[in-house]
Amino acid sequence: MIHTIRSVTSTASTNDDVAALARAGEAEGFWLRAETQTGGRGRHGRAWQSPPGNLFASTIIRQRIGDPPPATLAMVAALALHQVAAAYGDASRITLKWPNDLMLDGAKLSGILLEAVGDAIVIGFGVNLAHRPEGLDRATASFAAAGLGAPDPAAFLEDLAQAFTYWVGRWRGEGLSTIRREWLLRAHAIGTPLRTTGADGQSVEGLFEGLDENGALRLRLADGTIHILHAGDVFLI
Incomplete structure (x- = not known):
């Protein structure tokens, strides 16, 4: 997959x-980066603060016959982002949290948003390089605030596009089992206490028990039973 990157000021x-370009037939491998966004958003329509100095970029994957389920591209994107962030920062301080959050010292460093557009999946990346948002319901981090310096967003994206191409190739060539295994190697430890909120709004607490064969979260409850979460929010306790 050959990638091309277009950058805009805002x-x-x-x-x-x-998404509009995907509907018009834009090819897989296209990336758009903005120095800032006026209407950035995260999962569930949450506003995403977009100050200059951070990374805001989106790309396209065209679904092919034989591809793993498109939702599992969340893990592919997280693996690519982890690879680049670990190279720019301190790998020992960076972990993955289900389904696709990158954590620095246990605080949220980035967000990844997947949206289906016809036969395409649009994948957006927001990474806190120079700034981190405040006043949210969770701890946040940035490279700069963690004492790791603030990577140049354009250079960071060039590396991310290459890493994403690599991991998409493994996703297609080796299948979901490989992606699941590699994701778990970079995640917080088995037994980590978590609180989850499902699509129905129900909150459940338990211990991280890995992922099932389809990439869903396994949570061990206090009574020893396993709760499976296919979609929702996860918080470290």
Whole structure:
């Protein structure tokens, strides 16, 4: 997969722009980066603060016959982002949290948003390089605040595009089992206490028990039973 990167000074949302391009037939491997966004958003429509100095970029994957389930691209994107962040920062301080959060010292460093557009999946990345948002319901981190310096967003994206191409190739060539295994190697430890909120709004607490064969979260409850979460929010306790 050959990648091309277009950069703009400002836009409302790189995901919205790339979704429109996907509908118009833009090829897989295209990336759009904005220095800032006026209407950036995360999962469930949450506002995503977008100050200059951070990374805001989106890309396209075209679904092919034989591909693993498109939702598992969340783990592919997380693996690519982990690879680049570990190279720029301190790998020992960076972990993955289900389904696709990158954590630095246990605080949220980035967000990844997947949206289906016809036969395409648009994948948006927001990474706190120079700044971190405050006043949220979870701890946040940035490279700069963690004393790791603030990587140049354009250079960071060039490395991310290459890493993403590599992991998409493994996802297609080796299947979900490989991606699941590699994701778990970079995740917080088995037994980590978690609180989850499912699509129905129900909150459940338990211990991280890995992922099932489809990439869903396994949570061991106090009574020893296993709770499976296919979609929702996860918080470290």
